Amino acid sequence: MKKIQIFVLLSSLLITWHQKAYPAMGGQNHYPEEKIFVHTDRDLYVAGEKMFFSLWRFNQHEYRGPQSNFGYLALRSQGEVVEQLTLDLGKGFSSGSLYLHDTLSTGLYEIVAFTNWMKNHGETSFFRKKVFIANRFDKDLQNIVPEVMPDETLEISFFPEGENFIAGKENRILVAATGEFDSSNRLVYIVDQHQDTLKQTRLNQYGFGSFNMVPEASTAYHLKLDGAGKQFNFPQSHEKGVVLSVSENKNQFSVRIDLAEDSPSRALLKIKKQDRPVWEKAFLLDTAQVSISIPAKDLPGGILLFELTTEGNHHKASRYWFHQQDSPKITLSGKTQYNKREKVNLEILPELKPDEHAFVTVSVKKPFHLKKNPANPAFYHRNVIIANDLGIDYHHSEKRFGHLTNEELNQYLAGFSGKREKEVWTKRRNGSGFYMEDKKLIVSGMAKNPETKEPLQDVRVILNTPDSLLNLLYTHTDENGEFHFPLTDYYRSKELFFSIDPKSYEGPKKIEIVDKFDFYLPFDAKPDRSVWSNKQYINQSQDIVTVQKNFDVEYARKPDNQFFRISRPPMLYYKPNITVRTENYIPLDNLQEITRELVPVWRIRSSGDDFHSRLICGTTGNAIPDRPVYFLDGIITYDLNRLIHLGSEEIEKLEIHNFNWVHGEMTFPGIIGIFTKSEEYRNINAINGALASTFHQSTKHHKLFSAPTYETKTSGDPEKPDLRQLLFWQPELRINPEENQKIEFYTGDLTGDYLVTVQGMTTEGKPVHFKKTITVK
Amino acid sequence: MFIIAKKSYLTAIVFILCLMTTLPAFSANKHEPLLLDFEARLSGEVFTFHMQADGSQYLFENWVKGDVSFISGKSLKDQSFRYNGYLDELIWLHPSFYKPVKADKYQIESFTLYPPGGDTLIFENISFKPRFESDSLHFFAQKLYTGDISLVAYRQIKRTGETLESIGPRLVARPKIEPEPVYYLILPDDQVHEVRRLNRRSLYRIFSDERRAIREGFRREGLRINNERDLIKAVGIIDEILEKI
Incomplete structure (x- = not known):
């Protein structure tokens, strides 16, 4: 009996461990959320240009299970999807280019990137960034400036560290200015009730700033913001309470507790991550100040909550802190001033672990950045960690913390209440979720009764594509009427035709194919200050593109290797029993004549206008019971009446496979393949009625960035102006540890500052990022 | 009695607790599986070939x-x-x-059979033109030995004669069919030679340049080729010798 108990206990523990160790055996919840980051070469474009992009997929660091090897990228305007791409994410990385049509109207557009798997977490998990596209001919740019300038609203919020503002103690306060008023980099003044200035500090570019102060009890304080024209009241200080301060240097956390209370008490300092304690210390809170040091290596990375409680679990103070663990670094060396058409030599200096590599994108461009766009993969990656640790939606994390440096973030977190905000867009299709496209692209759809709207369960759905050989895939709908087809490369850029096998269902039917680019989350296309305050720059960009078009200049070239591996088709049979080519015979008017004269094993009979046929079995010589199945240009059909009119003029080839044929669970009482000269299958919708079709957009090769060189005085074209705003774009550069990577390119004729950005991911899924400005004079 | 009952009770509790820990692992989840791929589909003709013969068409009945x-x-x-050696076809039970x-x-491309209590049999769909033959051959060949040289067998079942059987007043002739395997050696340069007879001389004829070394090898092993097993062993010896040369 004891042995049985032990056996049952061990078995259950083994099974549960197995689920954690091998999440592939579990369910959706065992797979970590995927994330995508997209880097575009610029944020501002003129219609008629190319947009170059690179894209990374990343997961949690320790995850080694299946991952999406296909991703999607869309360019949206407010009303529609303008462009859509399917991308190969085999290495966790992809790059490409998108042509922005001349006819695109001026305005903000949105880049959306996602994988099929990410859809399980809702559209808020998708990567989004805005780009501004100006139509070359729209010089007035009326759309970008609002008719009525919005009120310059301004709100000031105060965030004392540890939540408490205690009189007589040194408090660190974060000030946040929000609203339409441009508070970036402005001075703020702390004044007392007599308007005497006690302190001043400067807000950062995002309107945040912090300072220390020791408030006096019963004194009112105010804050004035340079240019705002009004002052804001400070929160009231308290005479009793606890101030909690946290700081971090390279190896150590320092926690300072200032007590403004009479009676000592036992206290507990706890550090938590995702609500789970990771460190704690009990002590007696009996002096005015207590300092505690904690080795940084003892704490995990991410968002930590420092919480101070006293006896009886009374909450006294708390604050959040973002602990950044060691991250790889890269820097860039090289001079910063260049002449026109001069060669630029820069060197990437990596600080990576011995077995760690990085894949980075390098861009050199005019510095125009749209506010509120994801800044770089390091910030994006950090915001993902913050969202995860705080249990908030990613776009909330980005909205609140998006562009802050770690230091600014920790200032902001000083007053962050951490109240969990669970607003998640949960609107999803009712269904069984989305599959991970780890090996193949998946096309999905739904079959339903068009009259009752009820899903059709367990019906067989057939997939064909027009081809010169018979191909067929089939699957069954599930309890939600859904079906899914994983597609090999054979289906690249082919039309897909879906039908329902009448042997599995004969009633009213309709098939709807899932459009992967059907978004429900709205897109705010209202241009903000970062756009309308740069009208001059936009006009200049429009002129540049006009000049480039006039001179027929394009800084792109076709890739060297344009071939794709194509998989074998899913053949219904390898070789037909009989093949008849009509060109070898005298022309005949219709199928009935053709069969009578050329195909004796295929017998067509008519009852009035109703035609039916039988085949004579190639093995037994007997008539095969039941009617054969017809394929028109590879698309299945069952109605001979719609095909009977086809004659030698239309038909190129007939394949007669006169056998009782089996394909998986499907049976065919003979198969007739009719291949036409002029795509007669396009009329097939009228034949079957329940057919749905879609174009299967697969991955494709994109044009690459190509810039002129000026090696000698004769190279390049001195007659053509070189007004590039993008000097260099290398989407995929491998950085090895202890190996400096050189970057070389030529400047153009456009003077001014250019921003060199190097960003990407290491093989361990950690982001790297570096920026440097060079000047062309 | 009370102690026994208590033990059973405890066992039941432990079992239920353990079961509860595994429930999340096995609970039906509408959102799995998340990886999708199709099983391969086999195509073919419904098999209706019948032959009243003396002997079996199949490698295994x-x-x-x-x-x-x-x-x-x-x-x-x-x-x-079932592998039908008479027609050289793979028959699948739907x-x-x-x-x-x-x-x-x-x-x-290939198929593998796992007869109960026996060795695994691997067959490959091969097509080749044997040396000194005019016609190409295409059949399912069973791999007997794989190395730098390979030995395959065509497990054909051939009509070898007729059997007369009395059925009532009539005398009925039935075809007699028997296995008549044919062995082929595939050399590293993809030349294919039929092993016409199960003896050493057939192999010497194919490997005339290495005849002496091969003869020595056979002598060392005391090998005489009387059956298929001996042939396989002989090919193994030849493969080793050729590797050393």
């Missing part, structure tokens, strides 16, 4: 478990097959209709 690999790279596992299906030969 009973259905045998096996796997099949297709030229597409996919494979289908754990199906029931798992839903329970009808025999003659598999579409040209879509098959």
Whole structure:
């Protein structure tokens, strides 16, 4: 009996461990959320240009299970999807280019990137960034400036560290200015009730700033913001309470507790991550100040909550802190001033672990950045960690913390209440979720009764594509009427035709194919200050593109290797029993004549206008019971009446496979393949009625960035102006540890500052990022 | 009695607790599985060939478990097959209709049979022109030995004569069919030689340049080639010798 108990206990523990160790055996919840980051070469474009992009997929660091090897990228305007791409994410990385049509109207557009798997977490998990596209001919740019300038609203919020503002103690306060008023980099003044200035500090570019102060009890304080024209009241200080301060240097956390209370008490300092304690210390809170040091290596990375409680679990103070663990670094060396058409030599200096590599994108461009766009993969990656640790939606994390440096973030977190905000867009299709496209692209759809709207369960759905050989895939709908087809490369850029096998269902039917680019989350296309305050720059960009078009200049070239591996088709049979080519015979008017004269094993009979046929079995010589199945240009059909009119003029080839044929669970009482000269299958919708079709957009090769060189005085074209705003774009550069990577390119004729950005991911899924400005004079 | 009852009670509690820890692992989740791929589909003609013969058309009379690999790279596992040596066709027992299906030969790259209590048999769909023959051959060949040189067997079942049988007043002739395997050696340069007789001389004729070394090798092993097993052993010896040369 004891042995049985032990056996049952061990078995259950083994099974549960197995689920954690091998999440592939579990369910959706065992797979970590995927994330995508997209880097575009610029944020501002003129219609008629190319947009170059690179894209990374990343997961949690320790995850080694299946991952999406296909991703999607869309360019949206407010009303529609303008462009859509399917991308190969085999290495966790992809790059490409998108042509922005001349006819695109001026305005903000949105880049959306996602994988099929990410859809399980809702559209808020998708990567989004805005780009501004100006139509070359729209010089007035009326759309970008609002008719009525919005009120310059301004709100000031105060965030004392540890939540408490205690009189007589040194408090660190974060000030946040929000609203339409441009508070970036402005001075703020702390004044007392007599308007005497006690302190001043400067807000950062995002309107945040912090300072220390020791408030006096019963004194009112105010804050004035340079240019705002009004002052804001400070929160009231308290005479009793606890101030909690946290700081971090390279190896150590320092926690300072200032007590403004009479009676000592036992206290507990706890550090938590995702609500789970990771460190704690009990002590007696009996002096005015207590300092505690904690080795940084003892704490995990991410968002930590420092919480101070006293006896009886009374909450006294708390604050959040973002602990950044060691991250790889890269820097860039090289001079910063260049002449026109001069060669630029820069060197990437990596600080990576011995077995760690990085894949980075390098861009050199005019510095125009749209506010509120994801800044770089390091910030994006950090915001993902913050969202995860705080249990908030990613776009909330980005909205609140998006562009802050770690230091600014920790200032902001000083007053962050951490109240969990669970607003998640949960609107999803009712269904069984989305599959991970780890090996193949998946096309999905739904079959339903068009009259009752009820899903059709367990019906067989057939997939064909027009081809010169018979191909067929089939699957069954599930309890939600859904079906899914994983597609090999054979289906690249082919039309897909879906039908329902009448042997599995004969009633009213309709098939709807899932459009992967059907978004429900709205897109705010209202241009903000970062756009309308740069009208001059936009006009200049429009002129540049006009000049480039006039001179027929394009800084792109076709890739060297344009071939794709194509998989074998899913053949219904390898070789037909009989093949008849009509060109070898005298022309005949219709199928009935053709069969009578050329195909004796295929017998067509008519009852009035109703035609039916039988085949004579190639093995037994007997008539095969039941009617054969017809394929028109590879698309299945069952109605001979719609095909009977086809004659030698239309038909190129007939394949007669006169056998009782089996394909998986499907049976065919003979198969007739009719291949036409002029795509007669396009009329097939009228034949079957329940057919749905879609174009299967697969991955494709994109044009690459190509810039002129000026090696000698004769190279390049001195007659053509070189007004590039993008000097260099290398989407995929491998950085090895202890190996400096050189970057070389030529400047153009456009003077001014250019921003060199190097960003990407290491093989361990950690982001790297570096920026440097060079000047062309 | 009370102690026994208490023990059973405790066992039941432990069991239920353990079961509860595994429930999340096995609970039905509407959102799994998340990885999707199709099983390969086997095509073929419903097999209706009948022959009243003296002897069996099949390598194994009973259905045998096996796997099949297709030229597409996919494979289908754990199906029931019979290899028909008379027609050189793989016959598949359809798992839903329970009808025999003659598999579409040209879509098959190889198949494996797992006869109960016996060795695993691997067959490959091969096509070649034997040396000194005018016609090409295409059949399912069983791999007997694989090395730098390979030995394969064509498990053909041939008509070897007739058997006369009295059925009532009539005398009925039935074809007599028997296994008559043919062995082929495939050399590193893809030349294919038929092993016409099961003896050493046949092999000396094929490997005339290495005759002496091979003869020595056979002598060392005391090998005489009387049956298929001996042939396999002999080919193994030749392979080792050729590797050293």
